[in-house]
Amino acid sequence: MMSFPRPLPLLGLLTCLAAVIGLTGCKKPFSDRAQDVSVFRFSDNGAPVTMDPVQSATQYANLMTTSIYDQLYEYKYLARPYELKPRLAEALPEVSEDGLLYTFRIKKGVRYSDHECFPGGRGREVVAGDFVYSMKRMFDPKNLPQGEWLWQGKIVGMDEWKKTGADYAQSIEGLRALDDHTIQIKLNKPFPQLTYTFAMGYSSFVPREAVELYGKEFGINPVGSGPYVLKSFTTKKAILMRNPNYREEFFNLEYEGYDPKKQSGLGLEKLDGNRLPIMDTAEVYFMKEEMSRWNSLNKGTEIHYGVIPIELTHMVTENLKPLKLKPDYEKKFTAMNLPELGIVYLYFNMSNPIIGHHPDPEQNRRNLLLRKAIRAGYDWPQRNRRYYNGIATIFPGTIPKGLDGYDETLGNESVTPDYEQAKRHLKEGGWTPENLPELDYNSVAGVRMTQLYEQFRGWMGKIGYPREKIKFVQYATFGDYNKAVKQKNCTLIGMAWGLDYPDAENVLQLFYGPNGSPGSNSSNFDDPEYNELFKKSIVMQPGPERTEIYRQLNKMIVDQVPAICGLSRNTLTVWHKNVVFLPSRNPHGSLLKYAYVFEDSKD
């Protein structure tokens, strides 16, 4: 009988396992030293690729830039509706009567973080000239800027500066530093939302020295005057350390808009009087994999803040409206239903005559009825139940709840499915299964997107639209999809829009004719009456007259159906009981400086 083999493989495997498992019994390195550094571990579901403010288009990039850099303004932490407060500015701007001249005064004595780009390595004072330089960077094509559109055509001389070669030595009439602490901006026409745009990461104060030192690599070597400095960065994790040069800033509960009726029970009172940033270190984990993120959160010793994956909603929650967690999770987490300041749409490409604008008035009328029929078949409530836990907010038109112009009197007919009504529209328009046009439903490839398409096709089946006439066109990446949209090659376009600032102008401009593709108006809706009214509204200061115009514009969207809208998503967010935090997404920038872990986990 053969004696070979001995149980070598098993022994080997066991040895390896023992060695690895043995680690769990080992003492943690440096565990005998005093751990006096406080840490908040935040997580997000995506990662920035750069921290250059001119490219901070994503919420992830904006989180980083608004943590590291200063902007003139920011939103009060707790105030809802959103309210601006000065950040680097001393106060709100002085605005001339005609609304064309803005004067901003910035705080004195604010310093950049210490860095080798400055003489002697000591951060110099932030001056008004930095703002002028930073805005010029936004208009310099070499930087591949993504926020230029916010100010395009608005600041006197800015566009011309770019056209004449973006020479930084050349001054701009409408953008000047009057002295080290005064910025003056001259506008071509009133732009009441200007101050809001200066709370965005795009408008960060950037020191020229750092840009010149790092060149192309400036995006991964940020140097700012914000509450944090970057210690390390990968696309999986960023470590932010307290900026030792950060000015004295203390949290004032009342000033930040605390509402005891709505916000008590979150421990926010503990923040009062604390110097910002409260924690020494903020670690940001970029975790696209929902389950890994949840596991890390639920573990209790890793990330402090995250979201409940949609697949686990029923395992974790007892009730969604109002949100209540199951007892095991209730003990661990504070939970909140976080509303999004944004909207989900399905656009019709109005430049496509088979469904959109048509030179023949009769065909135009038939196309409108066709769009109305498709909308009447669109089941927002079902979509909400299936894909958004039933907690999203559905509303008619394009102006989300909470914004000036939101119309409570607008009926819900446009967001309620009515298959009989849809069939009536089709009949009225003379549409039959034979003459209905073939439609392409466009989206980025993915299981979820395929499900959304199939759901849509199912609804259309109910109104008598032949299933085979609704094609699915998938794109490998968002870039490919965006290209098709911007080139007007899509008929049905699923999109979402996160508001850049809390003003309905930001969503109404999505239907302004001159903003057609490749502009933000992906529906290419071009209605002279709408355009006229919108043009009138954008130079108006907030007030009842403007509100009325916003409502009229919103109603026109409902009547003309360039898009099926809308829905605002909600997210089920949770954070550990020992953390004081009130999450918010856009238009807020980074809220990391307010986070307070009052009994940090000992790991």
Next chain:
Amino acid sequence: METLQYAIRKLIYAIPLLFGVTFLSFILMVHFGPDLTYSILPKSATQEQIEEIRAELGYDLPFLQRYGKFMKEVVTLDFGSSTSSGEKVSSILKKAVPVSFLVALPAFILANLLGILLALYAANHRGRFPDKAVMVLAAIGMSISYLMVVIAFQLIFCTSYGLNWFPVQGWVEPPPDYPDATAGEIFYYYWYYYWSYVAVPTLASIFVALGYNTRFFRAVIVEELNRDYVRTARAYGVRNRKIMMKHVLKNAMIPISTRIIITLPFVVIAGNLVVEKFFGIPGVGLVTYDAITNGDLPIVKAVVTCTAVLYVLALILTDIVYKIIDPRISYSK
């Protein structure tokens, strides 16, 4: 000397191969790959801005000029800067490659070593229960998707739903800045966190790779066991262990080493996307994935080129190893 000449000859022969690989990958990337222009396009843009972005990215250059630029990058191994972050590609790879290597290395060694041992064990018990048991286990390992294994192992070893022994995600950070920290403490810090982060990915990788390795190695060893010299050795009364370890294994090492060496480029550069994504490891697999989805061509070009070069080198290395294993092999014409 003969081997060296052979290696040089192979390297020269590899030039057209590399040329072909780079040309094909360039065509695929440039003409069928993602267009970064529309990924970084502002929310609202004009046609003029699109043209500006295309010009900045070099997309507006004629095909031959772009290809010439690419070939220059290949020859000088300077792939410029990432179009997404602006960071030098060489700097990105310099950080990511060692991470992937350190993650993949333990699994690579153990999966091959254990695979050989299990294959020897199974082959030696051909047709009997131990053989069938090993093969069934190997089939199980091969049948479960890698993604499922990773998720399950993470759940079992890293979460509060399971054993909760290891961190869910992360990678070794520089140690805290204690001025009085000793070299021993620093070494312990790195050792501790390295194994904390690498243990579960290693176990998951072994679980998956072991099945494939064992089946392949067993087939090779069984074939060797059927040879006449094995029967002769047994007839002469040579001990079974000696036959297995000294003769069978040695002769089976040529196909085994081919398989092992050919996977080396993956260990060195290609990385392991699934593991890196789920365990939050900033390795080259993740970098490549992000580059593909972001349309960051300089990184994709660098990874494709380096992988192609390493494959060629791996093939040459395989031939050299053949000679070491079996000196009778001759490369002379």
